[in-house]
Every structure is written in structure tokens, then in C-alpha cells.
Amino acid sequence: xxxxxxxxxxxxxxxxxxxxxxxxxxxxxxxxxxxxxxxxxxxxxxxxxxxxxxxxxxxxxxxxxxxxxxxxxxxxxxxxxxxxxxxxxxxxxxxxxxxxxxxxxxxxxxxxxxxxxxxxxxxxxxxxxxxxxxxxxxxxxxxxxxxxxxxxxxxxxxxxxxxxxxxxxxxxxxxxxxxxxxxxxxxxxx
Ligand code: GLN
Numbered sequence: 001x002x003x004x005x006x007x008x009x010x011x012x013x014x015x016x017x018x019x020x021x022x023x024x025x026x027x028x029x030x031x032x033x034x035x036x037x038x039x040x041x042x043x044x045x046x047x048x049x050x051x052x053x054x055x056x057x058x059x060x061x062x063x064x065x066x067x068x069x070x071x072x073x074x075x076x077x078x079x080x081x082x083x084x085x086x087x088x089x090x091x092x093x094x095x096x097x098x099x100x101x102x103x104x105x106x107x108x109x110x111x112x113x114x115x116x117x118x119x120x121x122x123x124x125x126x127x128x129x130x131x132x133x134x135x136x137x138x139x140x141x142x143x144x145x146x147x148x149x150x151x152x153x154x155x156x157x158x159x160x161x162x163x164x165x166x167x168x169x170x171x172x173x174x175x176x177x178x179x180x181x182x183x184x185x186x187x188x189x190x
Contacts, residue, residue: 006188009034009043011069013059015051015083019173020181027178029185037068045077045188048084050135050171053109054097056083066100073102077164079184085167086138093141103162104144107169111139125151125159127183132158132170140169150183161187 010020012033024031024047031047034040046069048056060066072078073088078100080088091106092099112119118135127150140157143149151159158169159180164187172180 006030006044007032007042008045008047008185008188009040010047011035011049011056011084013063013065014056015049016171016173017047017049017051019171020047020049020081023173023178023181024185026176027181027185029181036063037065040065040068040072043076045079045184046072047184048078048080048087049173050082050084053083053086053092056087057097060087066098070100070102073100073165077166077184077188078102079166079168079181081168081171081173082135082137085140085169088165088167089140090144091142103160103165103167104147105140105157105160105162105167106142107138108141109138110136111141112137121153123151123153123158127151127179130159130172130179131175131177132168132172133174134170137169164188 008029008031010017088102089105089107090101093108123132148161149157166184
């Protein structure tokens, strides 16, 4: 089974972490909720869920997890969706906030505007067709030279990879299809 050897942590401070836990299980991975620095030490890879990045950041600071998570990302794989992608970015706009700087991307929060706050669309990607659920999604405004764009929507990158890290501005944890989680598992296992 995929991902059998490794233990996947899901940051469980806020947001839709249970959905990621279920998606990882469906993809055949062993997973574990991460709420503390001690739990973070146990896992081989980390998933940062969707939710509210400002709230997650406050909780990360409160539990002393900001710096340990940044350090974790220097040597181990991290996969962020939506708010998780915002936390992984180098630069964050509208409004600006600090971030883990794990990927060479800049993001603008809530960038699709109020009229089209949330939507579900079919997109093509380098890992096959995907159903992409956007919920108050950020737009990736800049991708550095090391960043590989795996999928775009309306001309903007929505699924990106840099080395061992993966980030999506949409929510693959909310659809039945596990191909994005499987792509992360492949990165982790490779
Ligand atoms: N708008 C949220 C933020 O800025 C992200 C939304 C999401 O994760 N669905 O943190």
C-alpha cells in the first residue's frame, strides 16, 4: 500500500484537518494529528490544512510551533492546501502576514473576490484531470525559478511543487479523488 512506511502528520490546530486525515487514509497513508512540537517530532511529513491562515498562525505562535514547523520544512516534506499554502509561501499580501517561507511563491489572500468566493471547477494538471474546490482561495502571484507549476486555473498557478514541498490553492481533501494526496505521498516516499 502507498505510504506504508512513513507517518504523515496533519496540523490539527484549526481548519479542515479531519478531511485531510480521511484523504490520507483513503490514499493508503498512516496519519496522525499534530497539535504539539512533540507530535511534530514523530512524523516524517506534514500536511497543513485549509482554514483561516491568520487564526492558524496565532495558534502556531501560541503553541510555540511556528519555528519548529519552519525547521521541519527545511528537511522534510510539507503539503499545504489553501490556508496551508498561504502559510508555506514566502510573501503574503492582502493583508500581509508572516509565513513559514517554505516555497518561493507570493500569494494574495481571498483574491478571487466576493462575487466568486467559492467554486468547483474541472482543471487539467500534470497529474491528470482534477476537480478543484476553491473556497476564499488565494492567488499565487509569483512563482520562483525552482517552482514547478502542476496545474493552473484562469492563468494562475493553483498546484505547485518545489523540491519536497507541494501546495494547492484549492482543496483536494474535499473531493473523493486522492490523486493530489497520492502525488504528495510519492514525493515523500521518493
Ligand atoms: N481565506 C483563507 C485565508 O486567508 C483561506 C481559505 C481556505 O483555506 N479555504 O487564510
